[in-house]
Amino acid sequence: MRLRLSEDDAAFREEMREFFTTQVPSEIRESFAQGREHSKDDIVAAQRILNAAGIAVPAWPAEWGGRDWSPLRRHIWLEEMRFANVPPPLSFNASMIGPVIAAFGSQELKERFLPATANLDIWWSQGFSEPDAGSDLASLRTTAVRDGDEYVVNGQKTWTTLGQHGDWIFTLVRTDPQAPKRQMGISLLLVDMTSPGVTVRPIELIDGSFEVNEVWFDQVRVPVENLVGEEGQGWTYAKFLLGNERVGVAPVASIKRALADAKRIAATGGPGGSSLLDDPLVAARIAELENRLLALELTALRVVANSDEGKPHPASSVLKLNGTETQQAVTELLVDLAGPAALALGDGDGAQGLPHWAAHASPRYLNMRKASIYGGSNEIQRTIIAGTILGL
Amino acid sequence: MDFELDSEQTALREAVRDLLNDAYASTEARRAVQADDPGFGEKTWLQLAEMGVLGLPFAEDVGGMEAGPVEVGLVAEELGRVIAPEPFVEAVVLAGGLVDAVGTADQRTALLGGLSDGSTLLGFAHTEPGSRWSPSAESVRAERRGDGWALTGVKTPVVAGARADVLVVSARTDAGTELFLVTGEDADRASFRTTDGGRAATVTFEGTAARVLGEAGVDRTDAIAQAVARAQIAACREAVGAMERALWLTVDYLKTRKQFGVTLSTFQALKFRAADMYVQLELARSTALWATLLLDAGGDALDAASRASVQVAEAARHIGQEAVQLHGGIAMTAEYSAGHYLARLLVLTHALGDRTHHLSRLASNLEGHRWVDPLAYGSATA
């Protein structure tokens, strides 16, 4: 047992810190530090800088740009990036479809897509969920019917995050409605979003933002070579994709920054610049959150420090559940620190007189409720813990 | 960074686990031991001594094993698992730790040798009626008498105080708070049963003869705070062991108990509550392990103890109470162990400072750091 990083890992941490704080333009990092979401251009620019340095997709196989890093190093890489306010590589590309194509795609698919995916020349969208297939994803109804060298796709996907930027969408479709088990009739298809018959319609969220979309497929013709792996194996690939990444499940460094900001704000956020930390209830709440975050970070470190590749550390299952709850708790803290300014939904129009952080506290709070819904809701996480760890 | 035991540590854990599993194979066995004074197993205590466990943290030249917080922590966790009543944390980590930190060479040799071989049980008499985890003595006073000292005042509760051969007593002097050694028999000791079935004593000093621990005239408030923090971290590990067993006891019960014609494990409301217990357990375990490693690395023991205690105490309440609730009525009986886990967890998270106490400390020191970096070597909050 040893707390300290090995000398090599400590040097690696320094190297990453140096890279992110000197090689990624400060405009990109500062705009995020000031509470704005990363723009598409920032995300693309950052990923290309990382890719040029060979550190955009470290978890991929080496021949496609991966690095043979330990889980601990991948954790350090990601946490240092988040800490420096660098937008992480687009998860749809780097953590989802890239590893699936690398593991199950044909050589042709790999050559066609992996370099462009790593470099974010293609912006991928994830087309899994449907209006009637959420947690119960296997009930999906979008169909793909073989017609010569093409599939004809019909149906509707929804919740497609940043689909408005999407060039391509990886989508789960039903290729065999007669399959004995519904999971067996599902395939994974790559669809060019400029194909005729694809319609993307934005959905406004409760914070007024537009980050998710409905995607409609109406007689969309997709060449059969865009099938990933084998027909009918889509469910297996989807499970691989969703369970693939155990590193970085809980965005500890981002939460840490947000909480440190909240504490700094609280120190002068009271009437006349007084400190809200003088209120013992506020101070206790922040102390509690710092400690919860410490426990979360340590659990993440335990998982990456002692993870056999292939065999998940049992404690990894708590990271999504507790990570999202902690992340949400910090947005709750900020909305409460904002006081009456929490009535503002951003600092546009007449709300310009309010401090930026206070005016943005409510939309961020509302937006962050999503974290415990997507990526396997927290109820699904509890089901997994009860089932796979406790055997209930 | 590495959170796993090495092979020697694993061997130690297995040996301690085997010994304790034999001694406390059943709830009845533990209750039988606790029924009679001194409330723990004298035989088990001697077996732990033979194994070297009672001398773990002390230097070899005073009869110890020269092991560190990691070994101490893993032993505590094993004790917690079977809620063994032996006062390892109080006698070895706390009272022994103080003798080790403050005592003269002769005192260390005499007392730590006896502690390690099981012949001398040490107790720490520090808490006073109405005091709440202060590191200094308030009402118990020490005055010079001839070559030695005389103590006056009351200490309570003193864990294993009636059985202790030698008491380490904190008392006020002109220098502040100093530490003294009192032969157990010389004090007036009234024993009582504690919440967890153990024993504590109210110890009354009426001009009782005492020797100063270490050099006279030095305020020992910091030394006490440090030793208490180290003991608190060991107690956190003991609580983690207890919580782990309480969780699995509950899970096993859910799988076997039938109501409405099915096992309780078919009810999702109960599965989710068990899952939440697991989450709490792992978060607490991570923090307690980290505090142990921070001690090992020479970090800030007080901060680490408070951080571990806040997390562990929250988990202990949650897991202890849920273990009882999910068992239903059976857990209310003294015959069944679920309630014993709750009671033991209560004691472990109160004896040296409860959650509110530690959270207040953290809350009053928020502005000393921007954020908490667990990897910052030497200090939790650099």
Ligand SMILES: Cc1cc2nc3c(=O)[nH]c(=O)nc-3n(C[C@H](O)[C@H](O)[C@H](O)COP(=O)(O)OP(=O)(O)OC[C@H]3O[C@@H](n4cnc5c(N)ncnc54)[C@H](O)[C@@H]3O)c2cc1C
């Ligand atoms: C902002 C946002 C972005 C998203 N981005 C994408 C994306 O890019 N691509 C994509 O494919 N999908 C995306 N999703 C969809 C997301 O994966 C689903 O919302 C999620 O799977 C939950 O499905 P649902 O919303 O239909 O809720 P439902 O499954 O209908 O669940 C409703 C409630 O019931 C609970 N529940 C469901 N089943 C159980 C059960 N068995 N036991 C106990 N409780 C249960 C849920 O936890 C939830 O609380 C996104 C969602 C959001 C909100």
